[in-house]
Amino acid sequence: MRFPQILLAALLVFGLPGLAFAVIGVSSGELQVAKDILWPSGTAMGSLDGYSEFKIQESSNLTGGITAEYEARLLDDPWVDNELPQLKITVYSYNTQEGSHTAFDEILELPSFEDGTKTIINADDHYIYYRTETGISVDVLGSIDAEYYAYHLIHVNGNLLYQSSIYRPDEGTDIVAAEAYADAIANPSDVYTILYNSLDTMKLASGLLFPPTSTDLSTKSEISSLNLSELYEIPQHGEIQFDIYIGEPEGAVGTILDSSGISDPEEGDLYLYVNHDGRLFAGIYAPLFDSDCPQQAGWYRIESEDSMQAYEWNEVTFHYGVGGLEVLLNGERTAFCHVSQPRSDSELYFGDFPNDSIDESMIGYLNDLDIRYSETDSGLIWDEVLAEQLFLDLPSTDEDVTVFQFLKEEGIFLGSDGMLYPDAKLNRAEMVKVLLKSYDYVSDDESESEFWDVPNDAWYLKYLNKASEIEMVEGHEDGRFLPGHELNRAEFFTMLLRVSEEKADYNDDYRDVDDEDWYAEAAGFASENGLVIGQSFYPSSSVTRREAAQALYTLLK
Numbered sequence: 371m372r373f374p375q376i377l378l379a380a381l382l383v384f385g386l387p388g389l390a391f392a393v394i395g396v397s398s399g400e401l402q403v404a405k406d407i408l409w410p411s412g413t414a415m416g417s418l419d420g421y422s423e424f425k426i427q428e429s430s431n432l433t434g435g436i437t438a439e440y441e442a443r444l445l446d447d448p449w450v451d452n453e454l455p456q457l458k459i460t461v462y463s464y465n466t467q468e469g470s471h472t473a474f475d476e477i478l479e480l481p482s483f484e485d486g487t488k489t490i491i492n493a494d495d496h497y498i499y500y501r502t503e504t505g506i507s508v509d510v511l512g513s514i515d516a517e518y519y520a521y522h523l524i525h526v527n528g529n530l531l532y533q534s535s536i537y538r539p540d541e542g543t544d545i546v547a548a549e550a551y552a553d554a555i556a557n558p559s560d561v562y563t564i565l566y567n568s569l570d571t572m573k574l575a576s577g578l579l580f581p582p583t584s585t586d587l588s589t590k591s592e593i594s595s596l597n598l599s600e601l602y603e604i605p606q607h608g609e610i611q612f613d614i615y616i617g618e619p620e621g622a623v624g625t626i627l628d629s630s631g632i633s634d635p636e637e638g639d640l641y642l643y644v645n646h647d648g649r650l651f652a653g654i655y656a657p658l659f660d661s662d663c664p665q666q667a668g669w670y671r672i673e674s675e676d677s678m679q680a681y682e683w684n685e686v687t688f689h690y691g692v693g694g695l696e697v698l699l700n701g702e703r704t705a706f707c708h709v710s711q712p713r714s715d716s717e718l719y720f721g722d723f724p725n726d727s728i729d730e731s732m733i734g735y736l737n738d739l740d741i742r743y744s745e746t747d748s749g750l751i752w753d754e755v756l757a758e759q760l761f762l763d764l765p766s767t768d769e770d771v772t773v774f775q776f777l778k779e780e781g782i783f784l785g786s787d788g789m790l791y792p793d794a795k796l797n798r799a800e801m802v803k804v805l806l807k808s809y810d811y812v813s814d815d816e817s818e819s820e821f822w823d824v825p826n827d828a829w830y831l832k833y834l835n836k837a838s839e840i841e842m843v844e845g846h847e848d849g850r851f852l853p854g855h856e857l858n859r860a861e862f863f864t865m866l867l868r869v870s871e872e873k874a875d876y877n878d879d880y881r882d883v884d885d886e887d888w889y890a891e892a893a894g895f896a897s898e899n900g901l902v903i904g905q906s907f908y909p910s911s912s913v914t915r916r917e918a919a920q921a922l923y924t925l926l927k
Contacts (some may be wrong), residue, residue, distance in 0.1 A: 395529030396580045398434050398463040405429055405436045407461070410571035412440070416439035416564045418536075419556035420445055424457045424564075427724060435462035437513070444550055453517070453547040455554065457536050458766055459568055460511060461576075464529045467683055474498075474526035477510050491558055496679065498524040499562055509535055516540070518548070519555060523565035527573050528682035534565045550876035574618070577681035582615050587736040589721040592624060592729040598741075606638070606712035607691030607744040607752040607788075613683045616734040619636035619648035622680075624732035629716040630655065631723030635668070638714030642688050642697075644732045644856065648677030652697050654690055655739045656711035658781035660803060662829045663707035665693075670695060683737065692744050692752045692788040707884070710787045712756075752788055768792075770916060773923040780926070782807050786834040792919075795912040799830040801862060802837045808922050811836050821851035828853070842868045859902070860889035860909035862918065867895045870925065874898055880907035899925060 401408065412423030421442040429438035439455040444450050464470040477498060482488045488510070491499045500522050502508035506515045509522050511533055520537030538551045555561050576883035582588075587596065598604065616622035623646050635655040643651040650673070651756065657668030664671050676699050678684040687698035691712045697705040721731035744752045746762060759766045760774055766773075777783040782804060783790065796804070806813070813836035818826055820838060828834070830853065837843045842865055845851045867874065876885060876894035880902075883893045887907055896902040901921045 388582055394465055394584075396576055398436075400580055401436045401461060401530075401576070402431045404576075404584050405431070405438070408461075408575045408579070409438050410568050410575075412442075414571045415457070415568045418442060418455055418564070419560070420550050420554055421455060423522075424455075432460070432462070434464075435460060435715075437461070444547065446550075446560055447546065448545065450544060450547050452541045453538050453544045453813075455536060455551055455552070456539055457534065457564070457568065458461075458514060459572065460513065460533045461572065462531045464531065467529045470526050470531045471794055472707040473531055474524065476526060480510060482510075491562075496526055499522075499558075499565070508537075509533065510679045518551065521555065521558060521561045523562065523569060525569045525573070527679065527859075528577075530573075530576065532569045532572065532724070534568045536561055536565065550798070558563065558826065573681055577617055577774045581617075582735045585615070585735040585737055586739060587720060589624075589731045589733055589735075591733070592722060592731050594721040594731040594733075595724045596720040597717055598627075598720050602739075602741050604628075604741055605691070605751075605753050607693075607756070607876055609687055609689040609744065610739070610741050610743055611685070611687045612739045613685050613737040614678065614733070614734055615683050615737075616644065616648070616678060616680055618680055619644065619677065620646050622648075624730045625719075625722060626650075626686075626732050627718060627720060628716060628723040629718045631726035633723075633726060636714040636716055638712050639716050640713060640718075642677065642686075644734075645673075645884055648680065650674040650678070650686065650697050650699065652688060652695060652705065654695050654711050655714075656709050658784060659709045659711055660829055661707055661709040662827070663709070664893055670707050670709045672697065672707045674699055674704040676702070676704045692756075694787070707830075708786075710785070745787075756788060761785045761792075762788045764790050766794055770919065773919050776923055776927060777919055780808075782922065783915065790915065792916045793914050795856045796858050796862075796918055797854050797862070798851065799828070799834070801857045801913070801918065802843060803830055803833045804918060804922070805842065805865055806833050806836055808926060809869050811840070811869070813839075815839075819851070820919065821845050821849060823850040826852060837865075837869075840869070856912040858910050858912055859907065860887075860892065862913045863892035863896045863901070863921075864889050866921065866925075867892045870895075881905050883907045883909065896921075903924075 407431060409426055412425055415424055417423045422445060424440035424442045424479065427439045427441050437460040443453045481491055489501045491501060502520045504517050508514055508516050508520055512518060514535055514537055516537040517540040518538050520535055522533060522535040525532040622644055625641055625643050627642040637655055645651055651671065653669045653671040655669050661670060672695055674697050685700050689696040692710050695707040695709055696703060722729055746752060746755060755762055760771065760778055764774060774783055775859040813832045815835040816832050819831060819834055824834060872895065874891050874895035876890040879897035880893055883890055893907045901924060
């Protein structure tokens with residue numbers, strides 16, 4: 371073998387199985403024993419235009435892996451046996467998945483990609499598709515001598531590193547063969563399809579032959595189920611992290627974690643699900659919360675942007691409670707919803723939720739399950755903090771604890787990420803939601819708003835539409851609602867009067883309100899109900915969460 375020096379160093383540092391290390395994954399010995407049934411057929415790979423299917427010519431063992439060479443023949447002249455297209459597949463086994471991925475990253479950094487000797491056509495975290503020109507040892511493994519352009523696909527999966535190449539060897543000069551080859555590889559995407567199929571077929575075969583043998587947990591059928599609550603202390607606010615291994619995603623579909631099945635959910639029930647395309651779906655039942663992510667029948671659901679890789683270990687982190695609903699895949703956030711609903715007390719299952727009418731466990735393996743409590747910035751455990759007080763920023767000695775406890779239980783002031791911000795000023799959009807919830811108005815109308823400054827995906831749209839319908843709010847003369855503007859006392863008590871559907875008279879209760887003022891009745895309503903005490907109403911003063919809460923508590927309690 372003729373390895374470039376940098377790649378050889380990576381192979382040695384991260385462990386070829388020929389050396390005396392334990393292998394996590396598929397060993398080179400296993401590859402070598404099974405190589406004759408691992409190699410893909412010509413039919414599975416596809417063929418170049420004008421050529422037969424590729425047929426295997428020879429295969430052999432390498433230090434740390436296996437290799438095979440294929441050849442295709444001209445359909446118009448099958449007797450030509452020089453300068454025919456060759457397809458070469460090489461597979462190396464590393465001691466760990468980290469080792470193969472590090473070697474893959476080293477390949478991307480090879481100087482030959484920088485100086486133009488090799489040209490990357492496209493690349494991502496698992497594939498490098500590149501082209502080389504005429505020369506000796508043209509590929510990154512240094513194993514191919516080619517005349518004319520050659521195309522190569524590197525793929526890393528699990529602890530295996532693959533390369534598949536199509537090239538024309540230097541075997542003299544045959545003009546017919548040379549021209550036919552040039553025509554056949556003129557479209558790089560056609561060549562890519564063959565290379566991809568060759569490696570995908572091998573990956574499938576090795577994955578089926580050599581599933582993980584040393585795992586912590588596994589689900590091998592749709593009825594597989596394990597009660598994690600009996601084995602672990604699962605926080606109300608926390609995250610669950612694990613490594614997961616699946617085969618083809620279509621065969622892995624199902625629940626990874628579930629605390630409700632298809633039964634009636636409790637607030638805080640949650641699930642994590644693998645879809646048919648390898649993406650992760652997560653949900654939490656939080657009917658009292660509002661967020662900007664999709665919600666259906668009280669369930670907030672998120673979908674990962676990225677898919678898990680089949681036949682290798684993927685690191686998944688599932689976060690819930692304070693901090694929001696979040697899924698990280700291999701260290702990268704791939705789905706998020708800003709809903710801080712704590713987990714319910716329901717038992718949490720790995721795999722199928724038992725005793726419901728659907729068997730739906732995912733099929734796969736788990737390792738290194740780690741369940742952690744969420745902490746505040748100062749290192750306090752959120753579960754403990756919120757067990758002692760309603761919100762982190764509302765001490766148990768606060769004079770309005772009773773007020774906010776009542777409103778939290780009613781689903782009116784739920785806070786955000788464990789914080790209440792009691793003295794923050796309310797804006798118009800927030801107050802619309804607060805008042806409608808206070809008086810049990812419900813709306814699912816998310817049609818376009820009559821106000822031109824309200825976007826169609828605004829989180830408060832359904833509340834604003836209901837508020838407009840019952841004439842609780844009015845916009846400005848220019849057609850705006852000004853949802854982000856702070857709410858003043860005149861506006862707040864006018865909206866409160868309207869939503870309560872009460873009537874009031876103004877009897878010169880405040881020295882800064884005249885009978886002719888548009889908010890005079892609202893001032894009278896505040897006075898009659900003891901909501902504003904004193905000689906002044908301060909109509910233009912902004913309203914804080916605390917002031918709004920005190921008024922609502924007085925009226926609702």
